[in-house]
Amino acid sequence: MAEVSEERRNEVEERAARNVPVIEEYRATGGHLSGPMAGFKVVLVHHKGAKSGVERVNPVAFRQVGDNIAVFASNGGRKSNPDWYYNLVTHPETVVELGDETLPVRARVASGEERTEIWEAQKAGAPMFADYENTAAPREIPVVILERI
Secondary structure, three states, X not given: OOOOOHHHHHHHHHHHHHHHHHHHHHHHHOOOOOHHHOOOOXXXXXXXXXXXXXXXXXXXXXXXXXXXXEEEOXXXXXXXXXXXXXXXXXXXXXXXXXXXXXXXEEEEEOOHHHHHHHHHXXXXXXXXXXXXXXXXXXXXXXXXXXXXX
16 A cells, blocks of 8 residues: 555545534434535545545535436546545445445446536536536546446
């Protein structure tokens, strides 16, 4: 396993700590969040660090795509992909918490027409994703399909 710098480790831990209250509320309410995340469709994505091997959980916006779940590596419009994206690419078999259910899934990155169709629907339903697209440019925001297994 590659060595992770202490500065990077601290940054990841700070981000994880900010997610703790969101994750706790999600679990306590069966997926219904309040405050700035009220009304958003959110799934808890479990992932294993690509470099660290540490197990983590992130609340992530999603869109239902048939029986599968699409999540968006927008990283709030930053110029880089979020860590969870790289972790899912490296370790695609994982679980998600969707409401009260825990589901085994396999992650794959959508491309071409499939990606475009899902991404355009997400932007239409949640316009802030169009803003993220603009601020992330020239990075193309990955769409990750979580297929139930």
